[in-house]
Amino acid sequence: MIRALIFDVDGTLAETEEIHREAFNEAFVACGVGWFWDQALYGKLLRTTGGRERILAHAATIGCEVDAAAIHTRKTNIYNDKIRTGSIALRPGVEALIEHARRSDLALAIATTTSRANVTSLLQATLGRTRLGWFSSIRTGEDVAAKKPDPQVYRLVLDDLGLNGRDCLAFEDSENGLRAANAAGIATVITPSVYSAKDDFTGAVSILPDLQSPDFWPEKGLPALVRLS
Ligand code: XBP
Numbered sequence: 001m002i003r004a005l006i007f008d009v010d011g012t013l014a015e016t017e018e019i020h021r022e023a024f025n026e027a028f029v030a031c032g033v034g035w036f037w038d039q040a041l042y043g044k045l046l047r048t049t050g051g052r053e054r055i056l057a058h059a060a061t062i063g064c065e066v067d068a069a070a071i072h073t074r075k076t077n078i079y080n081d082k083i084r085t086g087s088i089a090l091r092p093g094v095e096a097l098i099e100h101a102r103r104s105d106l107a108l109a110i111a112t113t114t115s116r117a118n119v120t121s122l123l124q125a126t127l128g129r130t131r132l133g134w135f136s137s138i139r140t141g142e143d144v145a146a147k148k149p150d151p152q153v154y155r156l157v158l159d160d161l162g163l164n165g166r167d168c169l170a171f172e173d174s175e176n177g178l179r180a181a182n183a184a185g186i187a188t189v190i191t192p193s194v195y196s197a198k199d200d201f202t203g204a205v206s207i208l209p210d211l212q213s214p215d216f217w218p219e220k221g222l223p224a225l226v227r228l229s
C-alpha cells in the first residue's frame with residue numbers, strides 16, 4: 001500500500017536544467033572564469049550530480065583550478081533570482097498529482113540533489129507558500145555526504161516519514177535519480193526530461209512522457225501502480 005509520494009526536483013517537478021545552465025554561465029562571467037557550457041557539454045556534465053561537484057569535475061577534465069564553492073554560491077544566487085522573477089511552470093500533471101495526493105491522504109516529500117534555497121524558491125514560485133507546507137519531508141544535497149546515485153537522500157526522507165521504501169513511490173527524470181531511489185527500495189516512475197531522454201531507465205516501474213499521460217492519470221493509473229509496487 002503506497003502511503004507517500006517522493007518527488008525529485010530538477011527535471012521532474014519542472015524543466016529547470018536550462019535555467020541552471022544559464023546561471024552557471026552567468027556565474028562564470030561574474031567570477032572571471034572563461035568557461036561557457038553549451039547544451040551538448042552540459043548534457044555530459046549532468047552525469048555528475050551536484051553543481052559544485054560538476055564545476056570540480058569540469059575543472060579536473062580541462063586541468064584547471066577554480067574556487068568551485070565561490071562560483072557555486074554565485075550560481076545559486078543567480079538561479080534563485082531567475083526562478084523568483086521568471087515564469088517557470090511545473091511539468092504537466094505534477095500539480096494535479098500533488099492535489100490528488102493531498103485529497104487521498106498520501107504524504108508528500110522531496111528528495112533532491114540541489115540546495116534547499118533552490119527547492120524553496122521553485123515550490124513557492126509554482127505551488128505557492130501554502131502548498132509548500134504540504135511536504136512533510138524536504139531533503140536536499142545539503143543534507144547528505146554523497147549525492148545521487150547514492151541513496152542517502154532517499155533514506156533520510158524515509159526516516160523523516162517513518163516509512164519503508166515499499167510504502168512509497170518515487171518520481172524521477174534521470175538514471176542517477178532512479179538508481180538512488182531503487183537503492184533505497186523505492187519503486188520509481190520515470191518522466192524523462194530534456195537532458196535525460198537517453199538515460200538507462202532499467203528498473204523503473206513505469207516510463208511516461210509526463211504525469212499527464214493517460215497511463216498515469218491518478219484516477220486510473222496511480223491505483224494500478226500502487227498494486228504493482
Ligand atoms: C539535479 C542536479 C543538480 C542541478 C543543479 O538535481 O544534479 O545538481 O543540476 O543544482 P535533482 P545545484 O536531484 O533535483 O534532479 O547547482 O544546486 O547542485
Ligand code: MG
Nearest residue numbers: 008010011173
Ligand atoms: Mg532530476
